Amino acid sequence: xxxxxxxxxxxxxxxxxxxxxxxxxxxxxxxxxxxxxxxxxxxxxxxxxxxxxxxxxxxxxxxxxxxxxxxxxxxxxxxxxxxxxxxxxxxxxxxxxxxxxxxxxxxxxxxx
Amino acid sequence: xxxxxxxxxxxxxxxxxxxxxxxxxxxxxxxxxxxxxxxxxxxxxxxxxxxxxxxxxxxxxxxxxxxxxxxxxxxxxxxxxxxxxxxxxxxxxxxxxxxxxxxxxxxxxxxxxxxx
Numbered sequence: 001x002x003x004x005x006x007x008x009x010x011x012x013x014x015x016x017x018x019x020x021x022x023x024x025x026x027x028x029x030x031x032x033x034x035x036x037x038x039x040x041x042x043x044x045x046x047x048x049x050x051x052x053x054x055x056x057x058x059x060x061x062x063x064x065x066x067x068x069x070x071x072x073x074x075x076x077x078x079x080x081x082x083x084x085x086x087x088x089x090x091x092x093x094x095x096x097x098x099x100x101x102x103x104x105x106x107x108x109x110x111x112x
Numbered sequence: 113x114x115x116x117x118x119x120x121x122x123x124x125x126x127x128x129x130x131x132x133x134x135x136x137x138x139x140x141x142x143x144x145x146x147x148x149x150x151x152x153x154x155x156x157x158x159x160x161x162x163x164x165x166x167x168x169x170x171x172x173x174x175x176x177x178x179x180x181x182x183x184x185x186x187x188x189x190x191x192x193x194x195x196x197x198x199x200x201x202x203x204x205x206x207x208x209x210x211x212x213x214x215x216x217x218x219x220x221x222x223x224x225x226x227x228x
Binding site for chain 2: 004041043044045046049089098099100102104105
């Protein structure tokens with residue numbers, strides 16, 4: 001079945017540091033890939049997505065590129081801010097009914 | 113726009129009782145709603161998918177008689193945990209997709225259930 005594997009956390013960085021959060025997947029068919037973010041006390045929000053190989057999703061300074069050859073969708077940001085502190089989930093969808101398969105999520109804490 | 117609310121945000125109930133969790137789309141019509149369960153430090157596990165006016169589709173391993181899902185209107189779905197036990201304690205999250213281009217899932221803030 002479909003699965004998403006995220007790197008183990010938590011991750012703690014200083015403000016303005018470079019961020020990489022690894023995500024790899026296995027899927028039957030050709031998935032769409034997503035990163036969701038959950039800020040403290042809030043619901044999950046879509047951060048970015050990519051629907052085909054080599055597509056780059058970007059939003060709020062975050063980027064992720066759909067790499068079919070390595071089945072990866074790593075999340076990067078060049079300079080994190082304290083306000084980026086949240087839980088980040090990688091996810092995929094292969095079905096027409098928008099069903100999502102999530103990774104475990106990783107908590108990012110950014111220190112001033 | 114595209115806001116989903118859940119009520120209550122947390123609930124404590126005694127073993128053997130039933131508890132109902134509501135999920136509402138506040139500013140759009142939700143043709144499909146999803147219910148997830150999340151254990152500490154684990155990913156969201158899809159429990160069931162419900163379409164307005166029809167029976168929910170449960171994922172393998174989810175007891176449909178224990179987790180009753182009703183999607184009676186385009187803005188409301190409910191999850192009832194029947195005869196709750198301590199192992200049902202978890203974080204329950206709903207999401208919704210709509211019409212008019214709203215095909216991505218919009219998530220509620222979740223409900224923390226503790227069964228004592």
